[in-house]
Amino acid sequence: MKGVERYSEFTPLVLTDRTWPGNRIDTAPRWLSTDLRDGNQSLADPMTPERKLQMFELLVGIGYKEIEVGFPVASRSDYDFVRMLIERDRIPDDVSITVLTQARDDQIRRTVESLKGARRAVVHIYNATSPLFRRTVFNLDRAGVRDLAVRGTRTMMRHAERTLPGCDLAYQYSPELFNETEADFALEVCEAVMRVWQPERGRGIILNFPTTVERSLPNVFADQIEWLHRNLSHREHVCLSVHPHNDRGTAVASAELALLAGAERVEGCLFGNGERAGNVCLVTLAMNMYSHGVDPGVDFSEINAVRRTVERCTGLPVHPRHPYGGDLVYTAFSGSHQDAIKKGFDARARQAAETGTPPDALPWQVPYLPVDPKDVGRTYEAVVRVNGQSGKGGVAYVMSAWHGLNLPRGLQADLSARVQWHADAAGGELSPNRIGALFSEEYLYHGEPTDPLPVGREPLAATLHVDGGFEVGGVRADAFGALGSVLSPWGIRVDVVHRTGRPLDNDELTPDQPVRSGDETVIYAECRSGGAVAWGAGIDRDVAAAAFSAVRAAADRLARDGHLTAHLAAAGH
Numbered sequence: 001m002k003g004v005e006r007y008s009e010f011t012p013l014v015l016t017d018r019t020w021p022g023n024r025i026d027t028a029p030r031w032l033s034t035d036l037r038d039g040n041q042s043l044a045d046p047m048t049p050e051r052k053l054q055m056f057e058l059l060v061g062i063g064y065k066e067i068e069v070g071f072p073v074a075s076r077s078d079y080d081f082v083r084m085l086i087e088r089d090r091i092p093d094d095v096s097i098t099v100l101t102q103a104r105d106d107q108i109r110r111t112v113e114s115l116k117g118a119r120r121a122v123v124h125i126y127n128a129t130s131p132l133f134r135r136t137v138f139n140l141d142r143a144g145v146r147d148l149a150v151r152g153t154r155t156m157m158r159h160a161e162r163t164l165p166g167c168d169l170a171y172q173y174s175p176e177l178f179n180e181t182e183a184d185f186a187l188e189v190c191e192a193v194m195r196v197w198q199p200e201r202g203r204g205i206i207l208n209f210p211t212t213v214e215r216s217l218p219n220v221f222a223d224q225i226e227w228l229h230r231n232l233s234h235r236e237h238v239c240l241s242v243h244p245h246n247d248r249g250t251a252v253a254s255a256e257l258a259l260l261a262g263a264e265r266v267e268g269c270l271f272g273n274g275e276r277a278g279n280v281c282l283v284t285l286a287m288n289m290y291s292h293g294v295d296p297g298v299d300f301s302e303i304n305a306v307r308r309t310v311e312r313c314t315g316l317p318v319h320p321r322h323p324y325g326g327d328l329v330y331t332a333f334s335g336s337h338q339d340a341i342k343k344g345f346d347a348r349a350r351q352a353a354e355t356g357t358p359p360d361a362l363p364w365q366v367p368y369l370p371v372d373p374k375d376v377g378r379t380y381e382a383v384v385r386v387n388g389q390s391g392k393g394g395v396a397y398v399m400s401a402w403h404g405l406n407l408p409r410g411l412q413a414d415l416s417a418r419v420q421w422h423a424d425a426a427g428g429e430l431s432p433n434r435i436g437a438l439f440s441e442e443y444l445y446h447g448e449p450t451d452p453l454p455v456g457r458e459p460l461a462a463t464l465h466v467d468g469g470f471e472v473g474g475v476r477a478d479a480f481g482a483l484g485s486v487l488s489p490w491g492i493r494v495d496v497v498h499r500t501g502r503p504l505d506n507d508e509l510t511p512d513q514p515v516r517s518g519d520e521t522v523i524y525a526e527c528r529s530g531g532a533v534a535w536g537a538g539i540d541r542d543v544a545a546a547a548f549s550a551v552r553a554a555a556d557r558l559a560r561d562g563h564l565t566a567h568l569a570a571a572g573h
């Protein structure tokens with residue numbers, strides 16, 4: 001690509017004895033949501049006070065205990081929002097709010113004032129430390145930039161002592177552009193800040209290391225974090241926090257590798273809102289942990305509701321492919337995915353029946369679905385959607401999940417071919433209702449139950465597949481004999497009776513016009529005559545009527561194709 005020569009490789013810190021690759025994430029970190037600060041400051045139309053409050057309440061409801069609520073000196077409304085939370089007592093006792101300020105005396109004073117009356121709070125000061133910013137933004141050398149941080153910390157402490165008596169106040173410092181700062185200088189600034197703050201038991205400090213503009217591979221960031229983790233003094237009183245941005249699309253990986261490397265706290269936004277390509281997505285991080293069996297300590301069991309509120313507050317849509325929360329992330333359109341998903345659900349139903357364990361209590365092992373959609377409040381119906389790329393597994397899934405019908409394998413293939421033809425012709429997706437209607441048109445008998453069978457030239461033999469138990473004449477009968485006797489007056493030879501699989505749980509059926517409505521017996525008839533094969537289905541509370549309808553539907557199809565027997569005529573039908 002033209003212009004590539006204007007860019008240079010990022011020069012990584014060389015840490016040859018790194019240990020983080022062998023570590024595991026087995027507990028949740030401290031989370032901080034910066035939706036109301038970094039998220040908000042990146043919006044063309046910042047949130048109104050009402051939306052900020054909705055967002056704040058959403059975050060509290062999800063379980064976040066540390067929430068950055070704004071940059072009070074940025075605007076009157078930012079300041080007033082902080083005041084409103086405090087004065088109207090909207091902050092739960094176990095939640096700590098954070099406010100951000102530049103390392104400038106006037107700003108710090110006003111920021112501290114915004115917290116008057118708060119029971120618990122964090123003042124967060126930042127200044128850039130990287131060579132580019134030292135040169136371009138501040139026109140200061142290393143010592144000058146270090147002094148900005150030191151002076152800011154002093155100003156904050158002095159002012160807080162007078163202004164915030166009785167507030168359980170914590171301090172956070174961020175060397176902005178940490179990832180582009182020489183490691184020794186980032187450490188020097190943090191150590192200088194700590195000499196002022198004097199961390200000790202009960203008086204910790206949060207040192208927050210941002211990839212303000214993500215520039216390197218995540219493993220490089222992890223090396224930087226492990227180096228700090230080893231070299232920071234007062235380590236037991238330092239909460240080592242990270243604040244990844246997503247400019248290279250690897251913010252989640254940066255955060256996760258940083259946790260392996262010693263980070264204890266992560267700052268980010270829901271669905272990755274935030275400056276440019278966003279802050280790290282807190283939903284993805286939490287759900288990645290959850291899907292490994294680690295409780296993230298925050299609750300996304302109603303992910304659609306969370307998404308709707310975030311979209312309303314930010315005015316930004318969540319992408320349909322966004323991990324865990326997008327509209328399409330639990331949906332397969334393609335045949336081989338659908339086949340595997342259906343088999344996974346079938347295996348789960350079998351395992352539940354065999355072990356007497358409720359399906360929800362079984363370990364989650366369904367192909368192509370990294371988490372159980374129900375765990376985030378999504379449904380099973382949408383995991384399969386059918387278009388021209390779908391196969392028989394997908395069609396069978398729709399018939400089972402939406403219509404309560406477990407089609408035998410041969411019928412799955414037969415219906416699938418028809419569905420595919422229609423999907424291709426229509427050029428898009430076929431809805432479950434459309435597939436149900438197709439099934440009904442193709443395989444159900446819609447005439448009078450007493451209509452005679454059509455007359456053909458060859459004998460008619462039927463293999464019957466029965467879904468649901470049945471009785472004949474009030475007696476629970478042997479399936480083969482019973483159905484044989486039901487159909488023999490019609491001159492139909494019943495070869496074999498199979499049982500099809502158990503339908504999915506009824507609560508997985510939607511009330512939206514399913515083909516099967518209740519406790520009927522369903523019989524599928526695979527009828528052969530003169531080498532031709534056709535399928536029919538019958539659904540009825542009366543097993544004889546179901547069997548007749550199924551065979552009759554199949555016979556109609558054979559007759560249309562000219563294959564039915566003279567022997568039916570000879571039998572008087």
Ligand SMILES: CC(=O)SCCNC(=O)CCNC(=O)[C@H](O)C(C)(C)COP(=O)(O)OP(=O)(O)OC[C@H]1O[C@@H](n2cnc3c(N)ncnc32)[C@H](O)[C@@H]1OP(=O)(O)O
Pocket residue numbers: 038041071073074075101102103104126127128137138148176212275
């Ligand atoms: C990576 C991040 O997300 S950082 C957070 C960014 N968020 C925001 O900036 C949102 C809120 N900001 C604002 O509303 C405004 O920028 C204000 C109110 C904070 C400050 O406004 P102003 O003083 O009018 O202007 P501005 O932001 O351009 O200030 C730039 C000055 O601050 C200095 N400065 C910038 N950042 C810092 C910092 N962290 N610490 C100390 N000084 C800083 C600059 O060097 C510059 O100084 P100069 O005027 O001597 O050249």
Ligand SMILES: CC(C)C(=O)C(=O)O
Pocket residue numbers: 038100126174176177208210211212213243245
């Ligand atoms: C204020 C700091 C932490 C920040 O948002 C960043 O560097 O991205």
Ligand SMILES: [Mg+2]
Pocket residue numbers: 038210212243245275279
């Ligand atoms: Mg940021």
